[in-house]
Amino acid sequence: TDSHHSILSFSLNSFSVESEKLQSQARVIDELSTLSDSPAPAVTRILYSEKDNLARRFIKGIMEQVGLSVREDAVGNIYGRWDGSEKGLPAVATGSHIDAIPFSGKYDGVVGVLGALEAINVLRRSGFQPKRPLEVIMFTSEEPTRFGISCLGSRLLAGSEALVNTLKLAADAQNISFFDAAKSAGYNLSPDDLSKMVLAEGSYAAFVELHIEQGPLLEEEGLSIGIVTAIAAPASIKVEFEGNGGHAGAVLMPNRNDAGLAAAELALAVERHVLESGSIDTVGTVGILELHPGAINSIPSKSHIEIDIRDIDENRRNGVIEKVHKTAINISQNRQVKLSEFKIINQDPPALSDKSVIDSMKFSTEQLNLSHKFMISRAYHDSLFMARISPMGMIFIPCYKGYSHKPEEYASIEDISNGVKVLALTLAKLSLE
Amino acid sequence: TDSHHSILSFSLNSFSVESEKLQSQARVIDELSTLSDSPAPAVTRILYSEKDNLARRFIKGIMEQVGLSVREDAVGNIYGRWDGSEKGLPAVATGSHIDAIPFSGKYDGVVGVLGALEAINVLRRSGFQPKRPLEVIMFTSEEPTRFGISCLGSRLLAGSEALVNTLKLAADAQNISFFDAAKSAGYNLSPDDLSKMVLAEGSYAAFVELHIEQGPLLEEEGLSIGIVTAIAAPASIKVEFEGNGGHAGAVLMPNRNDAGLAAAELALAVERHVLESGSIDTVGTVGILELHPGAINSIPSKSHIEIDIRDIDENRRNGVIEKVHKTAINISQNRQVKLSEFKIINQDPPALSDKSVIDSMKFSTEQLNLSHKFMISRAYHDSLFMARISPMGMIFIPCYKGYSHKPEEYASIEDISNGVKVLALTLAKLSLE
Numbered sequence A, B: 001t002d003s004h005h006s007i008l009s010f011s012l013n014s015f016s017v018e019s020e021k022l023q024s025q026a027r028v029i030d031e032l033s034t035l036s037d038s039p040a041p042a043v044t045r046i047l048y049s050e051k052d053n054l055a056r057r058f059i060k061g062i063m064e065q066v067g068l069s070v071r072e073d074a075v076g077n078i079y080g081r082w083d084g085s086e087k088g089l090p091a092v093a094t095g096s097h098i099d100a101i102p103f104s105g106k107y108d109g110v111v112g113v114l115g116a117l118e119a120i121n122v123l124r125r126s127g128f129q130p131k132r133p134l135e136v137i138m139f140t141s142e143e144p145t146r147f148g149i150s151c152l153g154s155r156l157l158a159g160s161e162a163l164v165n166t167l168k169l170a171a172d173a174q175n176i177s178f179f180d181a182a183k184s185a186g187y188n189l190s191p192d193d194l195s196k197m198v199l200a201e202g203s204y205a206a207f208v209e210l211h212i213e214q215g216p217l218l219e220e221e222g223l224s225i226g227i228v229t230a231i232a233a234p235a236s237i238k239v240e241f242e243g244n245g246g247h248a249g250a251v252l253m254p255n256r257n258d259a260g261l262a263a264a265e266l267a268l269a270v271e272r273h274v275l276e277s278g279s280i281d282t283v284g285t286v287g288i289l290e291l292h293p294g295a296i297n298s299i300p301s302k303s304h305i306e307i308d309i310r311d312i313d314e315n316r317r318n319g320v321i322e323k324v325h326k327t328a329i330n331i332s333q334n335r336q337v338k339l340s341e342f343k344i345i346n347q348d349p350p351a352l353s354d355k356s357v358i359d360s361m362k363f364s365t366e367q368l369n370l371s372h373k374f375m376i377s378r379a380y381h382d383s384l385f386m387a388r389i390s391p392m393g394m395i396f397i398p399c400y401k402g403y404s405h406k407p408e409e410y411a412s413i414e415d416i417s418n419g420v421k422v423l424a425l426t427l428a429k430l431s432l433e
């Protein structure tokens, strides 16, 4: 077709590797990583913290440099827009997040935001003119660190009154409410503003996210690009046990109801029930386990654990959640502790990539002579929620040993550059459709 | 004997219950409890914190009101002295602590400090004149909360070069060194000053501590006074595991080495090995269990647990410690996590009360027509260390349901008053010997 032909010639002219450009991209990633609350190489960037605010300003600055018109919504999703030649058409969007869980790395999310801006930069310098608008989105709080809610920004766009109600009550570990935290970062919003964020299906023509794989497959198989066909179904659960506590020397063993040991048992049960699923695709993690009062000579009177369970098969995952719930009840009975909370924070269905977006990603990869495979995303992403209102696709690039969510996370600038090229070409192609 | 006779007449004249005096004592306990970093009824008073400093000033003020001469040593043990009629004799001492672990109660330690001052007050108002000096000691950091070292002040008096070396490296959770923390509270001390604190055996003629039982026996049996014959042998252990961490969605179960699950297994093993001892007197607790990085979607790459194991039989306790150590090694092998620390912080022998101090406590209890029993202290106290340099005894009073180290901790003002009377008479008797 004509549009394929014009992209093809554009790609062959503009996508040569310039080592100077690569170095400058590496510098920008490094610069963003210094906006962190933990010493390098660890990155910690928490929603509405001072460092998060500085990083937001940094991203808006680049959007302006690249020539995009910048807009921010009520919770701080940031949009950089390049108008298309045909007014009124829904935009093709791309983007990811820049928040980082405590002591994590500098590529998760960041590659999909800075890479998207670089892709736009490449397209603009090449003289490309989109038909549909192109939009880069930096989503607010993909990570659940502060308020326990993942993909906050994209969830709100996809629409959820339940989420709005949850946010009305949400508070962080310091008991700062979501609204106060937002206000302190300059987002003076009301619950009404949240409800108004919902986008109608069809608001975007397509959404594409570039991301590091966060798994070892591409590196192990020596492939450049992963074309994501589905995102696994994540669920997260908060559990609290309460016992009587007491003095570690004075309360004899038969008189105890130790909330900490209840939590320890449940953490091990999560592992057991996940393994019982029999599928390699079922994973479960207890990443948070807190004891109260937390003194060596005090029997824990309260415990709090947070559980993450995922699968590409939603029913199988829900079966594990049920088993974990039953075991929590059994533990509370056996240990005579109160199961004061067993709350499923989210229990999202999996998302499928859109066939036409997959086709565009595959076409672009082949045009650029890059090796690829189709794969499943075991981590979730803002794409999981954008898929509810838009055709969705994801581009994965290799990362060192599959490491993510830790300081050793690494993607080479060559691999990032390959991802940026595939993204640029995919956006260009989709914008002309 | 003459001395017995003079105490007897003194006690019959002076020890009537005055409801006004009782109310004022309850007020002083309440007032001290407000110097806390947690909302009432919970009390949190951590070594060298602002609230700890205010509480120290409060205690020194009462010592001065009562007419004692006040002195403070390098780490802030506070001494209030009443000179005796015969110069040069070693003093009879009493005292306890006022620091409080997070979210604990207002009686642990406090009863032994404020009660000692009230006992002195009673003796002074009654016209009693001691032969040996009487001294009230408020010990620094009986609780191990901030630097992981229990009975800091009394351990230093009992002498331990190993402890001085530990303190040179000690830092709290915010990485503030022991010396910096002390300095911020006005104690500008050097390691040398610590070494100089050691007291020779015989520096005190006797040491007696009044304390709530922290167990249910006196209340259950309807008795007023517990005469402590021995203090159980406490040990504390720090353990750290290290794994590879990683993304909770992306790292498949067979590829994990989860430091958090290793900690959970060890916590349950502590309970198992303690129960295997077969004795009701063996107790073990995991009061601290921390995961790093502590995010719901991150596999724990590090875990830290602190274990408290006690027994009245030192060898049996040490056998449990050995089993826990072996299990920690097994867990690290099975889960392929590194056992990066297994450190026995302290492993103290039990202490026996002195026969002549026991006799004095029993004599006083009987003089006052109070019911009593001989008992073992399962909690440790500064008395455990004072016993190394002085004849030692402890007076227990009932507390509600045996609760301690939690906000529900409670002792009635009548029970406290009985303890104060027994203490006063015991001090009087010992000071004349």
Ligand SMILES: [Mn+2]
Binding pocket: A108, A143, A405
């Ligand atoms: Mn992430």
Ligand SMILES: [Mn+2]
Binding pocket: A097, A108, A109, A142, A211, A381
């Ligand atoms: Mn991400």
Ligand SMILES: [Mn+2]
Binding pocket: B108, B143, B405
């Ligand atoms: Mn205590």
Ligand SMILES: [Mn+2]
Binding pocket: B097, B108, B109, B142, B211, B381
């Ligand atoms: Mn105590």
